[in-house]
Amino acid sequence: MSTSESPTRDRVIAMVAKILKLDASKINTSDRLREDLGMDSLASLELLSCISDELDVDIELDEAMELVTIDDACAFVDRVTAEQRGAGAAS
């Protein structure tokens, strides 16, 4: 799923650009963390940890390991954020 309309997209791309010291305008949401952005498993976990802190979402390790692209990360953050809001509203 494309998350080009996602409110988290720009923030995630800004974080990727900052961590990898890249030009944000050259990052596509379809970029793969490993193959296109050259991140290994540890570097991609660092990124997702930053996302977790910055956007205040809980990310489980095994779920993080399954994220392949920036799109995946954005979609994941959107889903978890919605779930957390739902849980907050219900409580």
Place this chain on the structure above:
Amino acid sequence: MAQALPPEPIAVGLENQEALGAGLSVAHATPAEAEALPLVRAESTRLVASLADAAAIDRDGAIPLALRQAVADAGLFGLTVPEEHGGAGFSLKAACAVVADLAAIERSTAIMIGLHSGLGVRPLVELGSAELQARMFPEIVSGARIASFAATEAEAGSDLTGIRTTGTVVGDQLRVDGEKVYVTNGGFAGCYTVLARTPGLGGQRAHSLVFVPRETPGVTIGPEEDKLGIRGSSTVTVTFEGAMVPQGMILGQAGRGIDQAHAALSWGRTLMAAGCVGTARAALHLALSHVTSRQQFGKPIGDFTASRAHVARMAARLYASETLVRWVGHALASGQPIDELSLGAKVLCSEASFEICDRALQLHGALGFIEPTGVARLTRDCRITRIFEGANDVLLVRGGAAVLGRKPAPAPARLSLPGPLEREAKAWDALRSRFTDATASVRAEHGVGVVRHQLVLQAVARANLALLAALGCLFRAQARPDELTLARHATEDLLFEAEQHLNDLARAVRDEARVHAVSDQLYAPLSRITKEDPS
């Protein structure tokens, strides 16, 4: 009927215990190797033992050309090259047995063959085009073109993602620019598998493996490094300045270089671990010779319990090391992933070999500190193995993240080994349960943020590794009742260590706060100096 393996802590497949036990009890991976391997081991051992003067190689800082030519003539540069290309076609497991034998005689020669056979050759075997393979393998097998792997850079060691060397598309060519450091075999290599950023081939940070022949214009080989150990092995800086190669020299799919490099490193780390087994074997042999002949207080020092404790510990560590190396080879031959296993073997074997050398030195007393006994050289030779092909500190962080990143098995099967090792199996199972609970707590408490808790990740990796090695020792002994005494001792040691690491895990976050407080104090004045220094 064979019982399925318990799924944790191992990340390998659920093969049956009998097959694993049998696999861990032998050095070969196939029936064909069972016949060929003993002959190759005997011949290569005889050859290197007759030609390699370890002390002279250490002193001179070079492997003599005659020795290099002799091992080439014996076919050792074709060890892991497929038979259809003129090589022996040995599996990783069999190649490890040969490398361990060589390392027990002379470590630099073992490094040369091991590096060539793993990191040097395997990317070409697995990823090279048919045309490139057909052109290069005859020279590689003959030893006319020794292989090397160039990944590390001044600013990119254990973190390969920081690599700056680039491969730029220019027409149908690739222009390679950059500088690689600590290139093993580099001084006499005939080809380099180079990890380079290739932004035109994939995303803007994509990497690829590029095969660069030595004679390519723009390739410059630097002087040999003056090293603490493995002084006969070649370690140089290789510079690429506008080195043009055809795009067909890109190995495998362009843009997948990081993953491809990690796959090659699995071979490299295992072969290096095998070398550690060889060095450890040599150190134990020297120690046994010494303690059974050296007399103090009217009897051989080997009679004293304190000496026996050293010897038993050394033998146990060696047993665990050899078991883990064989496990990697067995897993690969069984079609299972070896990234985590090879990482574990590298860490455990490098640490074990240094400990074994250190204990051998201790048993020798002052004699061990003097070069002619050879123990000092063995100790120096194995020190680097905790650093190269991934510093153990970083590998343990990676290993911990990999363990925690797996979905935990809901109800792992109990380990049951009726017979003489039943008590050890029960102890293993109890610790495994504790490990499962501890990792579940870490996952729940930290989530992905655990990546910032390096001591937590290291403790998880170490506990996992000790449990894994203990399991291997138990299974190996099932197939080799003659090894029961040693296996039991090795298992007891490993379980004790696993328990210690679980205790470390319980207090890791607190330890992190403490070490940060101390190091902050130590760094503060240094930071001030840096800030005030106008240069």
